[in-house]
Amino acid sequence: MIGSFSWTHLWYLVDSIWWTVVLSLLAFVLGSIGGFGVMLARISTRTWLRNMALLYIECIQGIPLLILLFIVYFGLSVYGFALPALVAAGIAMMVYTSAYLGDIWRGCVEAMPKPQWEASECLSLTRWQTLRLVIIPQATRLSLPPTIGFLVQLIKMTSLASVIGFVELTRAGQIINNSIFQPFLVFTVVGTFYFLLCYPLSRWSASMERKLNVSNR
Amino acid sequence: MNFSLDFSSLAPYWPVFLRGAWLTLKMTTVAVVVGVCIGVVIAFAKSSRNLLVARACGAYIEAVRNTPFLVQIFLLYFGLASLGVHMPTFAAAVLAMIINIAAYAAEIIRAGIDSVPRGQIEAAECLGLSTWRIRWHVMLQPAIERVYPALTSQFLLMMQASAMASQISAEELTAIANTVQSDTFRSLETYIVVAALYLVLSVLVKLLAYGVGEYIFKRRRTIRRAALLARRSAHATLPHLPMASAAGALTPMSHVPFIHGVSKPRDVVEGSVS
Numbered sequence: 001m002i003g004s005f006s007w008t009h010l011w012y013l014v015d016s017i018w019w020t021v022v023l024s025l026l027a028f029v030l031g032s033i034g035g036f037g038v039m040l041a042r043i044s045t046r047t048w049l050r051n052m053a054l055l056y057i058e059c060i061q062g063i064p065l066l067i068l069l070f071i072v073y074f075g076l077s078v079y080g081f082a083l084p085a086l087v088a089a090g091i092a093m094m095v096y097t098s099a100y101l102g103d104i105w106r107g108c109v110e111a112m113p114k115p116q117w118e119a120s121e122c123l124s125l126t127r128w129q130t131l132r133l134v135i136i137p138q139a140t141r142l143s144l145p146p147t148i149g150f151l152v153q154l155i156k157m158t159s160l161a162s163v164i165g166f167v168e169l170t171r172a173g174q175i176i177n178n179s180i181f182q183p184f185l186v187f188t189v190v191g192t193f194y195f196l197l198c199y200p201l202s203r204w205s206a207s208m209e210r211k212l213n214v215s216n217r
Numbered sequence: 218m219n220f221s222l223d224f225s226s227l228a229p230y231w232p233v234f235l236r237g238a239w240l241t242l243k244m245t246t247v248a249v250v251v252g253v254c255i256g257v258v259i260a261f262a263k264s265s266r267n268l269l270v271a272r273a274c275g276a277y278i279e280a281v282r283n284t285p286f287l288v289q290i291f292l293l294y295f296g297l298a299s300l301g302v303h304m305p306t307f308a309a310a311v312l313a314m315i316i317n318i319a320a321y322a323a324e325i326i327r328a329g330i331d332s333v334p335r336g337q338i339e340a341a342e343c344l345g346l347s348t349w350r351i352r353w354h355v356m357l358q359p360a361i362e363r364v365y366p367a368l369t370s371q372f373l374l375m376m377q378a379s380a381m382a383s384q385i386s387a388e389e390l391t392a393i394a395n396t397v398q399s400d401t402f403r404s405l406e407t408y409i410v411v412a413a414l415y416l417v418l419s420v421l422v423k424l425l426a427y428g429v430g431e432y433i434f435k436r437r438r439t440i441r442r443a444a445l446l447a448r449r450s451a452h453a454t455l456p457h458l459p460m461a462s463a464a465g466a467l468t469p470m471s472h473v474p475f476i477h478g479v480s481k482p483r484d485v486v487e488g489s490v491s
Contacts, residue, residue, distance in 0.1 A: 062373075071408045156286070187291045191284040194284045
């Protein structure tokens with residue numbers, strides 16, 4: 001045996017959790033901004049804009065994140081931008097997140113009763129005012145559980161950034177495994193860390209969903 | 218800087234790409250079929266009266282749903298290898314996919330079973346149906362029909378997740394892409410081609426899921442046949458009834474066996490996103 005799993009290794013893993021969290025937050029914040037734009041385009045009154053957004057969502061949702069990562073990472077480097085892995089992973093995950101969040105939020109906005117739009121129109125609110133003052137405050141409540149659910153998905157997806165050499169939790173696990181070769185132990189620990197990150201969020205999302213779903217109980 | 222896309226050097230590789238796509242499709246199909254069968258069993262076991270079984274199933278579902286698929290693959294492939302269990306990459310990848318999709322399918326199907334009204338199950342009990350018939354006819358079939366969209370979108374996600382199997386060098390589409398791009402040095406073009414192939418595959422899976430969904434649910438078949446019958450008899454009777462009123466329009470439906478009203482689709486199905 002070359003060496004055994006020690007506190008140093010454990011600290012290295014704990015340290016790399018930070019980078020997983022950073023990447024998740026980066027992707028989530030950037031993706032929320034993009035997703036909001038996609039959502040606006042999706043409920044727009046202009047047909048071509050709606051169709052463009054639909055095409056975007058369908059395309060991104062049909063391509064695995066791994067391939068998106070490769071396209072961004074290799075694609076940009078081919079055009080002469082040597083990007084650090086964090087930026088490449090951030091961009092790819094932003095594109096991915098914006099498509100999914102845009103679709104989730106569109107569903108939430110469209111779930112709002114139609115008369116609310118009509119009533120706001122009677123009060124001579126503009127479309128944007130209606131959205132900002134009437135629809136979004138209510139849709140936010142509805143959209144929280146699936147959004148948190150997607151955040152869990154996103155945290156798990158950051159493990160893919162290990163493939164382009166970004167050192168986060170999974171990559172750190174691979175590095176340690178390469179030096180001591182105890183894959184069962186190392187990846188169990190890595191999996192446990194992911195579980196500790198994701199499980200509270202999953203529970204939160206599920207409990208909110210239960211509270212919102214009072215009528216169906 | 219002056220780089221232009223050139224797909225011509227990829228032309229000789231198209232059989233390789235197709236083989237990769239075929240393997241991806243095969244892996245997904247096997248994983249989905251086996252995974253859903255296991256998922257159904259787990260969904261029932263989770264609400265079992267034996268607390269130990271119920272807890273174990275809950276723990277399994279939560280453990281799989283809250284850890285990345287990549288780590289699961291590594292654990293299964295490298296971990297088992299270090300314990301002395303060696304298996305081919307294809308088997309390891311498919312096994313990981315089955316374990317993954319079984320947990321997700323169990324969660325989705327359980328949500329469907331929970332949405333079956335308690336009164337229907339009680340009514341079935343009053344009619345003297347056996348436990349197994351209740352489970353099959355009253356609980357499982359309507360449950361699966363209700364959560365079918367969530368299930369199919371999970372299958373699509375699974376097909377995309379199969380790209381991660383390239384990390385243990387199973388020879389599916391993404392791994393093929395890695396090989397081809399290291400052969401041709403045309404990385405961007407290769408991945409664009411593969412992205413397009415994945416798009417085609419996902420459209421294919423969607424169509425397949427739609428077709429299967431139209432075929433397997435008996436209720437939908439009955440409704441479709443009834444609608445066809447109603448349309449045909451409407452054409453036949455309308456000329457004789459020039460003053461077809463609202464009451465007259467109902468007559469064609471009288472040929473049709475009694476059909477339950479189409480249940481309102483739920484807006485939110487648990488487990489569809491996470």
